[in-house]
Amino acid sequence: MWNPTAPRTRTPAGKSRAARRTLAALIALTAAGTALAGCGQAKQTVGAAPPGKRSAFEQRADTIVRDWPKVEPVAGHKEALLPLAGADKPGVSARKVTVTVGHGACDAKYGAHVRESEKLVVVSGWSRKKDDKKMCTAQLATDQVTVELKQPLGHRTLVDAATGKPLAGHR
Numbered sequence: 001m002w003n004p005t006a007p008r009t010r011t012p013a014g015k016s017r018a019a020r021r022t023l024a025a026l027i028a029l030t031a032a033g034t035a036l037a038g039c040g041q042a043k044q045t046v047g048a049a050p051p052g053k054r055s056a057f058e059q060r061a062d063t064i065v066r067d068w069p070k071v072e073p074v075a076g077h078k079e080a081l082l083p084l085a086g087a088d089k090p091g092v093s094a095r096k097v098t099v100t101v102g103h104g105a106c107d108a109k110y111g112a113h114v115r116e117s118e119k120l121v122v123v124s125g126w127s128r129k130k131d132d133k134k135m136c137t138a139q140l141a142t143d144q145v146t147v148e149l150k151q152p153l154g155h156r157t158l159v160d161a162a163t164g165k166p167l168a169g170h171r
Contacts, residue, residue: 057124060081060124061124065119071165073163073165074163079126079127081126081161081162082124083102083124084100084102084112084160084162085100091153093154094149095148095151095152096146096148097146097147097149098145099125099144099167101125102140103125103127103140104138104139105139105140105141106136107127107128107141108128108129110127110128113126117156118156119156120156120158121153121156124160124162125145
């Protein structure tokens with residue numbers, strides 16, 4: 001029970017429990033006020049998921065589109081950015097482009113990425129290695145992969161993302 005005549009208990013810092021409670025309540029109110037300060041403003045994003053990590057291809061394609069035509073090739077061999085061995089010569093109305101992807105003979109999967117911009121169509125091969133630890137020769141296999149475009153190719157330049165150069169037969 002509380003006794004008004006009893007001496008007050010002090011904390012090690014010399015503050016009473018009541019003072020600590022008052023300070024804690026003040027801090028909580030300040031934090032709540034700060035959190036609510038943005039309410040009612042016109043521009044507010046609520047419930048948006050945080051942006052996901054962008055793939056190596058997406059980052060490279062953005063660099064090519066931004067810096068074109070002054071683009072350096074990618075250093076080393078990357079499974080997400082394999083250089084292309086070639087491409088067909090589609091017409092300006094083509095909505096599909098067939099590229100030749102060079103990959104390891106023992107790769108489990110392979111394919112191609114595509115990124116379109118107003119002036120460029122950036123394409124790259126990719127591969128996934130098998131999970132098993134069996135021995136595999138380091139020989140190159142090539143396969144054709146068709147990528148679909150959102151818009152007709154038109155007069156856009158078809159670019160290999162790994163090398164940063166136009167594919168043969170394309171500007």
